[in-house]
Amino acid sequence: MAVSRAPETESELLSRAHALAGLTLAELGQRLGVPVPADLTRAKGWFGQALERALGATASSRAAPDFEALGVELKTLPVGAKGVPCESTFVCTIDLSRIGDVDWTTSLVRKKLARVLWAPVEGARDIPVPARRIGTALLWSPSADDEDALRFDWEELAGIIGRGDVENLTGHLGRHLQVRPKAASSRSRRRGVDGEGASFAALPRGFYLRASFTARILAERFGAPGSNAGDQYGV
DNA sequence: TATTGATCATAT
DNA sequence: ATATGATCAATA
Numbered sequence: 438m439a440v441s442r443a444p445e446t447e448s449e450l451l452s453r454a455h456a457l458a459g460l461t462l463a464e465l466g467q468r469l470g471v472p473v474p475a476d477l478t479r480a481k482g483w484f485g486q487a488l489e490r491a492l493g494a495t496a497s498s499r500a501a502p503d504f505e506a507l508g509v510e511l512k513t514l515p516v517g518a519k520g521v522p523c524e525s526t527f528v529c530t531i532d533l534s535r536i537g538d539v540d541w542t543t544s545l546v547r548k549k550l551a552r553v554l555w556a557p558v559e560g561a562r563d564i565p566v567p568a569r570r571i572g573t574a575l576l577w578s579p580s581a582d583d584e585d586a587l588r589f590d591w592e593e594l595a596g597i598i599g600r601g602d603v604e605n606l607t608g609h610l611g612r613h614l615q616v617r618p619k620a621a622s623s624r625s626r627r628r629g630v631d632g633e634g635a636s637f638a639a640l641p642r643g644f645y646l647r648a649s650f651t652a653r654i655l656a657e658r659f660g661a662p663g664s665n666a667g668d669q670y671g672v
Numbered sequence: 673t674a675t676t677g678a679t680c681a682t683a684t
Numbered sequence: 685a686t687a688t689g690a691t692c693a694a695t696a
Contacts (some may be wrong), residue, residue: 472693481680499684512695523674527690560691608676610687618677626687640677648675659685666694 441493447507447576453492453641454556454574462558463567463611465491473567483566484558485513492554507659509576510553514651515560516572521662523560526646530619533629533639537599541588544595546614547572550587555654575593575658590614593646601632602640619643 444450451587457465465487466473474480488494494503503511517523529545541547557572579587590611597606598616608617620641629639656662 477680477691479680481691482682485689486682496688503688511689515691524691530687562692615676618679621679623678 441491443493443495443506444504445506447509449506450492450504450509450554451574451576457483457488457491457594460571461567462487462569462571466567466569466619476536476566484509488513488556503548504554508552510549510551512553514555514557514572514655516557516655519662520655520659522648522651525615525617525648526651527619528614528644528646530641530643531598532615532634533598533627533642535602536595537630541591541595544591546587546591547584550579550646555651557655564662573659575654579611586613591644598629599643601630601634603642605630605641608645611647613647615645615647616642617645651672 441453444453460468462484463473469487469490471487471490473606474483476604477483490502492511495501496503502508512518513527514526516522529549538635554574554576556574559569561569564599590613590659594606594611594614594616597603597610606616608615610616618640623640626638627641629637640652652662
C-alpha cells in the first residue's frame with residue numbers, strides 16, 4: 438500500500454476507506470510497513486495516524502483539515518461489541534483567553550465538524566490490538582438539528598469560559614459537547630482570563646463529542662445498535 | 673460500569 | 685510549548 442497521495446475527491450477518499458473495511462490492524466500495519474503496538478497505552482493515536490497515511494491525509498500535525506483540498510476531517514471511532522462507540526471524540530483544544538470573543542458561526546468546533554470521515558474500528562479492550570478490525574467509514578455533515586444542538590451546547594460552555602468560570606466547568610455539562618482536560622498532565626497550564634479580565638494559569642481544555650452523539654451518527658447509517666451484533670459496520 | 677479527569681506519543 | 689492523533693484509568 439505504502440503512503441498514498443492525497444485523494445482528489447470525496448468519492449476517491451471514501452473508496453479508499455471502504456477498501457480497508459474488514460482488515461485487522463495487523464494487516465493495516467503490514468501494508469504500511471509500520472509495527473503494530475501490542476496495546477494502545479503508549480500509542481493512543483496509532484490507528485488515527487496509520488489511517489492518515491493509508492488514506493493520503495495532507496495535514497499531519499498542522500492546524501488544518503486532514504484532507505485540506507477536500508475540507509474533510511478524519512476521526513476514528515472505537516466501537517464496542519454492540520457497535521456503540523466506547524469513547525468520546527476529541528474535537529479541538531480551546532483558546533481559553535479568547536473564546537469569549539468568538540461565536541458559534543466562526544468557532545473551531547463548527548469548522549472541524551462541518552465535514553467528517555468517521556472511521557469505526559473495534560475498540561473493545563478484550564480484543565488484542567493487532568486483531569481489531571477496521572469498520573466501514575462514512576462521510577458525514579451535521580444535520581440542521583445536529584447543528585442547532587451543538588450550537589446550544591457550545592454557547593453554554595463557551596459562555597462559561599468567557600465569563601472566566603472555566604475552573605467551575607466539569608465534564609458533566611453539555612448534552613452532546615463537553616469540555617474536558619486536554620493536556621500532557623494535570624500540572625499543565627496555559628493562559629486563561631478570569632471574570633475581571635485578569636490573566637491566570639489554567640489547565641488546558643478541549644471540546645469533546647459524547648459517545649451518545651457519535652452513536653447516533655452510526656445508527657442513522659447502519660441501523661440500531663446491536664441489530665447485527667458481531668458484524669457491525671463491516672468489522 | 674459509564675463517565676470524567678488524566679495521560680501518552682509525535683511533529684513542528 | 686503547542687499543535688496533531690486519541691485512549692487510559694480512577695471515580696462516582
